[in-house]
Amino acid sequence: MSKTVKLRKGLNIRLVGGASKVKTDANVPKTISFRPDDFHGMIPKVLVQEGEQVKIGDIIFQDKYSDTIKYASPVNGTLKSIVRGAKRKIMEIIISCDQDQAPVEASAIDLASLSNEEVKTKMLAAGLWPFVRQRPLDVVADPSNAPKAIFISAFDSSPLGPDFDFVLKEKGKEFQMGLDAISKLTEGTVHLTVNGTVTENTIFSEAKGVQVNSITGKHPAGNVGTQIHHIDPINKGEFVWTINAQDVALIGHYFLTGQYCAKKTIALTGSEVKNPQYIETISGANVSEILNGQIASDNVRVISGNVLTGTKIDKDGHLGFYHNQITIIPEGDQLKFFLTKGWLGPGFDKFSNSRLFPTFLLGKKEFTLDTNLNGEERAFVVTGELEKVFPFDILPMQLVKAAITNDIDGMENLGIYEVAPEDFALCEYVCTSKIDIQDKIRQGLDLIAEECM
Numbered sequence: 001m002s003k004t005v006k007l008r009k010g011l012n013i014r015l016v017g018g019a020s021k022v023k024t025d026a027n028v029p030k031t032i033s034f035r036p037d038d039f040h041g042m043i044p045k046v047l048v049q050e051g052e053q054v055k056i057g058d059i060i061f062q063d064k065y066s067d068t069i070k071y072a073s074p075v076n077g078t079l080k081s082i083v084r085g086a087k088r089k090i091m092e093i094i095i096s097c098d099q100d101q102a103p104v105e106a107s108a109i110d111l112a113s114l115s116n117e118e119v120k121t122k123m124l125a126a127g128l129w130p131f132v133r134q135r136p137l138d139v140v141a142d143p144s145n146a147p148k149a150i151f152i153s154a155f156d157s158s159p160l161g162p163d164f165d166f167v168l169k170e171k172g173k174e175f176q177m178g179l180d181a182i183s184k185l186t187e188g189t190v191h192l193t194v195n196g197t198v199t200e201n202t203i204f205s206e207a208k209g210v211q212v213n214s215i216t217g218k219h220p221a222g223n224v225g226t227q228i229h230h231i232d233p234i235n236k237g238e239f240v241w242t243i244n245a246q247d248v249a250l251i252g253h254y255f256l257t258g259q260y261c262a263k264k265t266i267a268l269t270g271s272e273v274k275n276p277q278y279i280e281t282i283s284g285a286n287v288s289e290i291l292n293g294q295i296a297s298d299n300v301r302v303i304s305g306n307v308l309t310g311t312k313i314d315k316d317g318h319l320g321f322y323h324n325q326i327t328i329i330p331e332g333d334q335l336k337f338f339l340t341k342g343w344l345g346p347g348f349d350k351f352s353n354s355r356l357f358p359t360f361l362l363g364k365k366e367f368t369l370d371t372n373l374n375g376e377e378r379a380f381v382v383t384g385e386l387e388k389v390f391p392f393d394i395l396p397m398q399l400v401k402a403a404i405t406n407d408i409d410g411m412e413n414l415g416i417y418e419v420a421p422e423d424f425a426l427c428e429y430v431c432t433s434k435i436d437i438q439d440k441i442r443q444g445l446d447l448i449a450e451e452c453m
Contacts, residue, residue, distance in 0.1 A: 072127025
């Protein structure tokens with residue numbers, strides 16, 4: 001039975017630079033990159049040597065401690081380099097792309113004839129399994145666990161987030177096939193949660209074989225963690241798997257054609273982008289050609305992902321594996337005169353969730369914000385601001401403090417099994433004390449994984 005959820009807490013950060021609904025195809029990137037840090041906790045065992053040719057779908061590396069989880073090449077090319085850091089830790093695996101990106105010939109897979117275990121085996125062998133993530137811990141799912149449910153969020157409520165209705169409007173067949181395949185991975189319910197403010201029919205509202213739920217409210221309404229908490233919460237000892245909506249279509253494409261495909265449509269957004277739009281590219285692609293002629297000023301920050309949870313990259317860096325967006329905003333490294341732009345300024349161009357500045361009178365005004373923290377880390381004091389934007393029935397400040405102090409009993413009692421770092425992104429944004437809350441939650445989850453899982 002579908003559920004309808006209305007959130008009272010949250011915050012929409014209204015930024016300039018939303019992508020217009022125009023889609024272009026990017027050229028074949030010069031290189032693509034795998035960053036093991038995108039797959040938290042995974043230690044790669046590389047199966048291909050530098051200089052070796054690879055084809056689309058070839059397995060490049062696997063998880064050292066779970067060798068059934070494999071990672072496939074999204075392109076035809078040559079393994080250019082394996083970048084290592086301290087203690088020879090693999091930081092990046094870079095593949096040079098060929099101009100000919102024709103996929104390997106294959107035939108469709110008869111999904112109806114496959115058992116649940118056979119579907120899982122095929123996804124593992126094809127390198128599709130990294131698209132499946134697990135709560136608790138927010139890591140690549142352990143295929144040996146039995147999930148009580150699988151959650152898919154049909155919309156992204158983060159600042160300047162992509163519109164999945166637009167991105168997937170021509171991929172209804174692939175998306176439905178993906179849902180059919182995913183449904184075989186669990187004996188529980190597959191939950192597809194849609195934006196309750198969208199009234200027209202889309203491929204999401206017409207999805208079959210899943211429970212379609214509706215959620216309304218401010219960000220983080222689109223976060224899968226918020227949806228899990230309000231629809232089917234996680235208890236200790238339980239597992240829930242999550243998959244991004246675009247990745248569902250990629251899984252469906254594999255079963256329809258037998259071919260591995262890592263093409264995705266990303267939103268190029270931000271106030272420093274000349275022409276914000278949607279671009280079809282490849283997971284892990286080099287962004288230099290995507291950004292060529294698009295950056296409006298020199299002193300900018302390029303972010304793979306959104307401004308709250310994304311990763312800072314260079315202008316010739318690479319798109320993150322799980323990211324559906326590139327955001328470019330001004331770098332906040334310049335001094336601000338305290339009487340005009342600083343702490344005594346009138347604030348006519350500033351955004352605040354606490355109505356500190358008069359801009360709240362302007363309604364739906366969009367803002368050009370930079371990366372300046374406007375302060376430094378200080379004592380972690382009780383302000384009540386975190387609770388205003390955290391739509392969980394959890395005490396956020398107490399949980400963060402338990403994570404900081406490595407209090408395992410406290411974290412368990414306060415709900416650490418239900419959350420992921422992205423669920424605390426807004427808390428980090430509004431935190432008066434400038435604490436890196438997402439990092440603290442990740443450290444807490446790592447301790448729980450080591451001691452309790």
